[in-house]
Amino acid sequence: MTLRFALLGDPVRHSISPAMHRAAFDVLALDAEYTARRTAPDEVGPIMRSADLAGGNVTLPHKLRAARALARPSAAVRATGACNCWWRRPDGELAGDNTDVGGLRTALSRFGFRPRGARVLLLGAGGAARAAVHGLLEGGASSVEVLNRTPARARALRDRALAHATDADRAADAVRVVAAPHAGATYDLVLNSTSLGLSSGDPLPLELVRNAVGARFGAAFDMVYAAGETAWVRHARVLGIRAVGGLDMLVGQAALSLERWFPGRAAPFEVMREAAVAELRSRPEPEPADGSSAA
Ligand SMILES: NC(=O)c1ccc[n+]([C@@H]2O[C@H](COP(=O)([O-])OP(=O)(O)OC[C@H]3O[C@@H](n4cnc5c(N)ncnc54)[C@H](OP(=O)(O)O)[C@@H]3O)[C@@H](O)[C@H]2O)c1
Structure with missing residues (x-):
C-alpha cells in the first residue's frame, strides 16, 4: 500500500x-x-x-x-x-x-562548528530562533545573545527557553536579550534567523565589520538558503569570515x-x-x- x-x-x-x-x-x-x-x-x-x-x-x-x-x-x-x-x-x-532543531545541529556539524562552550549572537526571535536557542543550549553553548527588531519578542523567546530548558539556571545565565552586539566582543558564531535575505532588495541582517561597536565574528550561519551563496554569506566571506547558508539545515x-x-x-x-x-x-x-x- x-x-x-x-x-x-x-x-x-x-x-x-x-x-x-x-x-x-x-x-x-x-x-x-x-x-x-x-x-x-x-x-x-x-x-x-x-x-x-x-x-x-x-x-x-x-x-x-x-x-x-x-x-x-x-x-x-x-x-x-x-x-x-x-x-x-x-x-x-x-x-x-x-x-529544525536537529537540522540545525546537522548543518553546524557539517560546517565544522561545535556549539559546546561557544559564544553566539542570534539575530531574530521568530519560530526558527526558538529552534536555534533550544538546539544551541542542548549543544552546550556558553551564551546566546538574542538581537531582534522587536525586543519584546526576544524577551518572550528567552522566557520560553528558560521555562523549558533542561538546566534552567544555566539557561538563565546563557540566554540574554541585547539591543546591539556587545562592544568589542568576539563571537564564535553569528546566526541569522531573521527573514532578511529572502528578498533581493533586503538590507543585510547585520553589517559584520562596520557594526557600531566593533564586535568580531569567528563564523556566520545564515538560515536563509539559496542554491549558491546568500548575500549575507557573500558579505561575510569577503571579510574573511567563514560562512554558510541554510541549505544543509533545510536538507x-x-x-x-x-x-x-x-x-x-x-x-x-x-x-x-x-x-x-x-x-x-x-x-x-x-x-x-x-x-x-x-x-
Ligand atoms: N534553513 C532552514 O531549514 C530554515 C528553517 C526554518 C526557517 N528558516 C528561515 O529562517 C527565517 C525566519 O523564519 P521564521 O519561521 O523564524 O519566521 P518568523 O517567525 O516570521 O520570524 C521572522 C524574524 O525575522 C525578523 N524580521 C522580519 N523582517 C525584518 C526586518 N525587515 N528587519 C529586521 N528583522 C526582521 C522578525 O523580527 P520581528 O520579531 O521584529 O518581526 C523575526 O525575528 C526565514 O528566512 C526562513 O526561511 C530556514
Missing part, C-alpha cells in the same frame, strides 16, 4: 520539500508519495488526523497549530511550541517533532523527518541535497518576500 505524506502550509507553491522527499523515496525504493497542500488554519488538525495520511511536514504559518494537534509531542516540540514533522504511530496516536530537517516516518532507514542526505539544489536552480523568479520558501 502506498504511504501518503503531505506538506501543510500557506503558501506552499515554492516549497522544495516535495522534490527532496520524492528523490529520497525513489532511491530507497519506498512505496510512498509526498505532496504539498495549501492549508487553511482550521484545516491543519483535521488533515493531520485524516486516515489517508501516514504523516507529513508543516511550514509557515502552521507550526504552532500543528504542535497543539499532537498527542505525543517530542521534547523539541514541547520546548519550542512548534512542530514541523508529524506521523501516525501504530496505536493511531499522532506523534510529532521539531526537526537536515527533511532527512530527519524521513527517518521519523521510516524508523531504521537512513535518509540519503546527498541525494536530497542534490534534489534541493536542482529545484532551487530551476526557479525562474527570485524568492518571494513573504517567507513562503521555508521548507
Whole structure:
C-alpha cells in the first residue's frame, strides 16, 4: 500500500520539500508519495488526523497549530511550541517533532562548528530562533545573545527557553536579550534567523565589520538558503569570515523527518541535497518576500 505524506502550509507553491522527499523515496525504493497542500488554519488538525495520511511536514504559518494537534509531542516540540514533522504511530496516536532543531545541529556539524562552550549572537526571535536557542543550549553553548527588531519578542523567546530548558539556571545565565552586539566582543558564531535575505532588495541582517561597536565574528550561519551563496554569506566571506547558508539545515530537517516516518532507514542526505539544489536552480523568479520558501 502506498504511504501518503503531505506538506501543510500557506503558501506552499515554492516549497522544495516535495522534490527532496520524492528523490529520497525513489532511491530507497519506498512505496510512498509526498505532496504539498495549501492549508487553511482550521484545516491543519483535521488533515493531520485524516486516515489517508501516514504523516507529513508543516511550514509557515502552521507550526504552532500543528504542535497543539499532537498527542505525543517530542521534547523539541514541547520546548519550542512548534512542530514541523508529524506521523501516525501504530496505536493511531499522532506523534510529532521539531526537526529544525536537529537540522540545525546537522548543518553546524557539517560546517565544522561545535556549539559546546561557544559564544553566539542570534539575530531574530521568530519560530526558527526558538529552534536555534533550544538546539544551541542542548549543544552546550556558553551564551546566546538574542538581537531582534522587536525586543519584546526576544524577551518572550528567552522566557520560553528558560521555562523549558533542561538546566534552567544555566539557561538563565546563557540566554540574554541585547539591543546591539556587545562592544568589542568576539563571537564564535553569528546566526541569522531573521527573514532578511529572502528578498533581493533586503538590507543585510547585520553589517559584520562596520557594526557600531566593533564586535568580531569567528563564523556566520545564515538560515536563509539559496542554491549558491546568500548575500549575507557573500558579505561575510569577503571579510574573511567563514560562512554558510541554510541549505544543509533545510536538507537536515527533511532527512530527519524521513527517518521519523521510516524508523531504521537512513535518509540519503546527498541525494536530497542534490534534489534541493536542482529545484532551487530551476526557479525562474527570485524568492518571494513573504517567507513562503521555508521548507
Ligand atoms: N534553513 C532552514 O531549514 C530554515 C528553517 C526554518 C526557517 N528558516 C528561515 O529562517 C527565517 C525566519 O523564519 P521564521 O519561521 O523564524 O519566521 P518568523 O517567525 O516570521 O520570524 C521572522 C524574524 O525575522 C525578523 N524580521 C522580519 N523582517 C525584518 C526586518 N525587515 N528587519 C529586521 N528583522 C526582521 C522578525 O523580527 P520581528 O520579531 O521584529 O518581526 C523575526 O525575528 C526565514 O528566512 C526562513 O526561511 C530556514
